[in-house]
Amino acid sequence: xxxxxxxxxxxxxxxxxxxxxxxxxxxxxxxxxxxxxxxxxxxxxxxxxxxxxxxxxxxxxxxxxxxxxxxxxxxxxxxxxxxxxxxxxxxxxxxxxxxxxxxxxxxxxxxxxxxxxxxxxxxxxxxxxxxxxxxxxxxxxxxxxxxxxxxxxxxxxxxxxxxxxxxxxxxxxxxxxxxxxxxxxxxxxxxxxxxxxxxxxxxxxxxxxxxxxxxxxxxxxxxxxxxxxxxxxxxxxxxxxxxxxxxxxxxxxxxxxxxxxxxxxxxxxxxxxxxxxxxxxxxxxxxxxxxxxxxxxxxxxxxxxxxxxxxxxxxxxxxxxxxxxxxxxxxxxxxxxxxxxxxxxxxxxxxxxxxxxxxxxxxxxxxxxxxxxxxxxxxxxxxxxxxxxxxxxxxxxxxxxxxxxxxxxxxxxxxxxxxxxxxxxxxxxxxxxxxxxxxxxx
Numbered sequence: 001x002x003x004x005x006x007x008x009x010x011x012x013x014x015x016x017x018x019x020x021x022x023x024x025x026x027x028x029x030x031x032x033x034x035x036x037x038x039x040x041x042x043x044x045x046x047x048x049x050x051x052x053x054x055x056x057x058x059x060x061x062x063x064x065x066x067x068x069x070x071x072x073x074x075x076x077x078x079x080x081x082x083x084x085x086x087x088x089x090x091x092x093x094x095x096x097x098x099x100x101x102x103x104x105x106x107x108x109x110x111x112x113x114x115x116x117x118x119x120x121x122x123x124x125x126x127x128x129x130x131x132x133x134x135x136x137x138x139x140x141x142x143x144x145x146x147x148x149x150x151x152x153x154x155x156x157x158x159x160x161x162x163x164x165x166x167x168x169x170x171x172x173x174x175x176x177x178x179x180x181x182x183x184x185x186x187x188x189x190x191x192x193x194x195x196x197x198x199x200x201x202x203x204x205x206x207x208x209x210x211x212x213x214x215x216x217x218x219x220x221x222x223x224x225x226x227x228x229x230x231x232x233x234x235x236x237x238x239x240x241x242x243x244x245x246x247x248x249x250x251x252x253x254x255x256x257x258x259x260x261x262x263x264x265x266x267x268x269x270x271x272x273x274x275x276x277x278x279x280x281x282x283x284x285x286x287x288x289x290x291x292x293x294x295x296x297x298x299x300x301x302x303x304x305x306x307x308x309x310x311x312x313x314x315x316x317x318x319x320x321x322x323x324x325x326x327x328x329x330x331x332x333x334x335x336x337x338x339x340x341x342x343x344x345x346x347x348x349x350x351x352x353x354x355x356x357x358x359x360x361x362x363x364x365x366x367x368x369x370x371x372x373x374x375x376x377x378x379x380x381x382x383x384x385x386x387x388x389x390x391x392x393x394x395x396x397x398x399x400x401x402x403x404x405x406x407x408x409x410x411x412x413x414x415x416x417x418x419x420x421x422x423x424x425x426x427x428x429x430x431x432x433x434x435x436x437x438x439x440x441x442x
Contacts, residue, residue, distance in 0.1 A: 006311070008142040008292075012284035015146030020280040022153035026160060027273045031338045033164045034174055037258065040265030041175055044243040045111065049179070051236035052098065052119055056126040058090050059232060061134040062290055062369060063224035067217075068138025069291035070298045076135075077201070077208035079217045083131050086221070091127035095120055112176040118183050129190040132197035138291050144196055145287060148189045156185035227374035231381055238385050243268065245389060246406050249396030253405075263343070263403055270338045271347040274331075275355040278323040282362035285312060289363055293370025302437065305371075305429045312363045320359045324352045343403075350407045357414040364421040371428050380420040388413025 031039050060083055067079055098120055136144045159181035163169075169177050243264055250260035289312065296304040327334075327348055335344035368377040388409045395405025426432065430439040 008140055008288040009285050009315070012142050012146045012287060013281050015143075015150050016280035016284050019150035019153045020277055022150070022157050024273065024277060026153065026157050027269060028337060029157070029160050029164070030178055031269060033160075033169075034178065037261055037265070038174060039269040040243075040261040041111070042178055043265060043268040044261075045115070045175070045179070047236065047239040047243065049119065049122065049182075051233070051240045052094075052122060053126050054229065054232040054236045055094055056091065056123045057130040058086070058127075059225045059228040060087065060130040060221070061137060062228050063221045064131065064134025065137035065291045066224050066294045066370070067220055068135065069295045073204070074207050077204040078214070079221070080131060080135065080201070080204070082214060082217050083134075083221065084128075087127045087131060091124045094127075095123050098123065112173060114176055115179060118176075118179050122183055122186065125186055125190045129193045132193040135197055135200075136193075137287055140288075140291065142288060144193070146284075148193055151192070152185045152189040155188050156181050159184050223372075224369070224374065227378060228369060231374060231378040234378065234385075235381055238389070242389075245392060246396065249393055249406060250402060252397035253402045254399050255402065266344040267347050267403065267406070270335055270344040271351055273338075274334050274348055275327060275351055276358070278319055279355075279359060279362065281319050282316065282359045285315065285363040286366040289366035290370055293367055297371050302429060306431060306435060306437065309367065309425065309429070309431070310435055312367065313360070316359050316363065320356050323359075324356055327352055327355070347403065347407065350404065351410065353411040354407075354414045357418040360418050361414065361421060364418070364425060367425055368421060371425065373424060373428060376424050377421070380417050380424070384413045384417035384420065387416055 030042060034042055064079070064083060068076055071079075098116070133145060133148075136142070160178065163177045163181060164174075167177070246267070247257070247260040247264050250263055251257055255263065289308065293305065293308060296308065331348045332342075332345045335348060338344065365377050368374065391409030391412055392406050395401040395408055396403070398405055401408075423433070430437055
């Protein structure tokens with residue numbers, strides 16, 4: 001199991017590195033084509049799109065992968081068949097809701113009306129591809145997941161270059177073009193994932209158990225999907241309102257609305273793009289950890305759970321510490337790849353605790369899911385962001401602090417969430433904070 005974890009993580013890390021290189025170039029292209037104000041609008045609307053993605057997926061990749069890791073192969077097809085039916089109704093309801101209520105949201109009235117249709121197109125694509133993603137994750141077929149993630153970013157970059165080279169967009173339509181490239185790349189990846197998934201379902205149908213308990217399948221999926229979706233919804237919600245909260249605080253501190261949008265564009269589009277670049281390693285570990293921890297926990301293998309936690313922390317420190325050093329050494333040169341603005345470098349260096357502790361938080365969230373502690377992960381997320389947003393509003397709105405106060409809030413929330421995750425995991429698997437076993441697993 002440990003070998004599977006390390007091999008899967010290494011494979012995903014290598015593939016994700018290529019994808020993140022594309023992502024880095026994508027943001028450079030967007031910064032050049034959209035400008036500071038356009039980048040601020042793009043980074044403001046992108047979290048809303050991710051909010052729709054969470055709703056559409058219902059976190060089925062996680063619940064399906066956990067089910068597959070914990071059950072024999074003959075029980076997989078009945079679950080997948082039920083998941084397909086569930087996905088159909090989720091996709092249908094969410095599409096209708098988006099169609100009816102999206103135009104009524106005041107903050108989107110300043111954007112191009114065609115953006116609504118991009119959101120509607122995204123819903124069924126995300127919903128049905130979630131089944132394939134969960135299936136491949138549960139079977140440790142990480143190569144397909146890695147290829148899909150990297151291939152999507154490569155297609156997105158290609159579409160962006162073609163669109164902005166062939167057409168001359170105005171400011172309102174340039175944002176629409178950028179989002180269209182995102183949706184187009186997702187559509188191509190969905191076709192690949194569903195094709196690969198359908199090729200493997202034939203064997204599952206032949207060996208599947210004829211008598212299955214649908215209620216048990218529903219209960220298992222919902223036990224994971226409902227709290228995990230709630231957590232992700234809250235996470236997506238706060239990321240959707242965070243741009244507007246930060247800009248509100250900056251306006252209250254004395255900046256104009258345009259200046260606040262530009263400052264947020266530098267924070268999110270430049271500083272966070274650079275600082276979170278190494279997070280592809282954390283996300284790679286997350287994908288591998290969920291089925292691996294689930295399997296070890298179902299067998300009550302305390303030694304394996306301890307080793308997985310040690311390896312997770314070790315790998316994170318192995319790349320996290322050098323990443324922080326690079327931020328301080330080459331921060332100015334990196335930010336100037338986007339804009340010739342010194343404030344972006346200042347933001348990048350101040351945010352190092354936020355980046356480093358999130359490198360740890362991401363795989364620990366997967367660990368909590370594998371240990372059936374999704375509700376704890378949700379509580380930690382709610383509490384840490386409540387503290388962070390309170391500090392942002394208090395300090396960020398002060399004339400003396402401005403963006404520095406916003407950054408203090410972000411850093412505080414990240415540190416708090418990590419320690420809550422880590423102490424909960426140690427208590428659950430019977431370890432003290434120095435990886436020594438104190439009692440049997442509970």
